[in-house]
Amino acid sequence: MSDEGLLVTGIPTSEELARVTPPRERREKGPCVMIECFQRIPCDPCHYSCRFGAIKEFEDINDVPEVDWDKCTGCGMCIAACPGLAIFVVDESTGNEECRIAMPYEFVPLPEKGERVRLFDRAGTEVGTGVVERVIPGQKPQGTPVVWVRAPKELSLVARHLAVNREG
Numbered sequence: 001m002s003d004e005g006l007l008v009t010g011i012p013t014s015e016e017l018a019r020v021t022p023p024r025e026r027r028e029k030g031p032c033v034m035i036e037c038f039q040r041i042p043c044d045p046c047h048y049s050c051r052f053g054a055i056k057e058f059e060d061i062n063d064v065p066e067v068d069w070d071k072c073t074g075c076g077m078c079i080a081a082c083p084g085l086a087i088f089v090v091d092e093s094t095g096n097e098e099c100r101i102a103m104p105y106e107f108v109p110l111p112e113k114g115e116r117v118r119l120f121d122r123a124g125t126e127v128g129t130g131v132v133e134r135v136i137p138g139q140k141p142q143g144t145p146v147v148w149v150r151a152p153k154e155l156s157l158v159a160r161h162l163a164v165n166r167e168g
């Protein structure tokens with residue numbers, strides 16, 4: 001992973017990611033949010049989308065989100081509300097070999113439940129495959145579709161994009 005920084009490469013550094021990564025014990029308990037939003041920008045719908053109060057209230061609209069993982073249920077509602085496509089849910093409670101990842105997906109066609117999809121890291125490098133477990137279509141006016149995939153456990157903190165294998 002590049003450590004040159006988000007502003008240079010568009011890819012967060014390992015230090016930036018460490019600040020937003022749920023602790024292993026929390027990931028192994030069940031689904032929890034990982035908000036990869038690092039820049040101070042005037043944006044806060046993630047806070048208002050969380051009915052559990054897990055994304056703390058912003059003192060300034062330019063603040064970056066802060067998460068209370070004890071309150072997060074891993075529902076994924078905030079993923080659909082984020083215009084920056086910066087929010088993911090990871091779940092490492094499903095066993096030794098597998099994890100679940102929920103990610104935003106704004107392309108067509110949407111993948112289908114049961115479909116095997118290609119997975120990519122933050123730099124766009126293909127890292128493996130996963131199987132679609134659930135697809136939540138976006139709801140108007142702004143909702144982004146959310147795709148849940150089952151993937152090898154080692155990809156829980158790595159896979160952040162997917163591609164369907166079908167032709168257009």
Ligand code: SF4
Nearest residue numbers: 050072073075076078
């Ligand atoms: S996943 Fe659900 S509970 Fe967790 S921060 Fe997002 S909206 Fe809140």
Ligand code: SF4
Nearest residue numbers: 037043045046082084
């Ligand atoms: S909605 Fe998305 S882009 Fe906006 S502050 Fe929240 S995480 Fe960042």
